[in-house]
């Protein structure tokens with residue numbers, strides 16, 4: 001994993017949102033949370049959400065309706081996506097591969113539900129390089145973030161996990177975001193299901 005360009009968070013968000021806006025067709029959003037991405041999805045998108053947390057899913061359902069999405073969010077984890085194979089044009093996940101119980105299984109499922117040639121877009125914070133202060137702090141913080149932040153593990157090498165999956169990685173943009181004296185690595189990964 002290379003080190004990313006030092007970038008303010010606002011720029012990372014803007015580039016992430018620009019990438020999200022390019023998704024088209026039937027888009028499955030895994031771990032959709034409170035629906036933070038509704039504002040940036042292209043209006044033509046047929047949104048399908050998946051969210052395991054009951055209360056968050058209820059809020060998500062209301063927000064989905066207010067954005068004109070007619071399908072209620074699906075219940076469950078992305079390790080077992082309740083959709084048929086080859087049934088979506090794109091999969092979106094923002095800040096979610098850090099939280100899932102089994103990222104490898106999730107990526108198998110993403111490859112299964114995508115149509116051949118379909119796109120997957122992930123925006124994730126990832127493990128910091130070995131020997132850095134940030135890496136040491138994130139390792140220490142891990143038990144705490146696992147407990148209080150949606151199961152978040154800040155020490156995952158998500159880029160390597162996506163590269164090892166059945167998806168073809170098309171593009172990776174790496175950033176380093178300065179936060180409270182730390183240098184948090186962040187990636188924007190675009191991958192495709194092989195045709």
Ligand SMILES: C[S@@+](CC[C@H](N)C(=O)[O-])C[C@H]1O[C@@H](n2cnc3c(N)ncnc32)[C@H](O)[C@@H]1O
Nearest residue numbers: 031032033036053077078094095099100101150
């Ligand atoms: C940090 S939040 C991000 C929410 C949203 N994607 C965003 O960018 O605002 C992580 C989300 O992943 C969800 N999550 C946790 N485990 C999951 C799993 N196994 N499959 C799918 N989503 C999961 C959590 O319930 C939470 O909504």
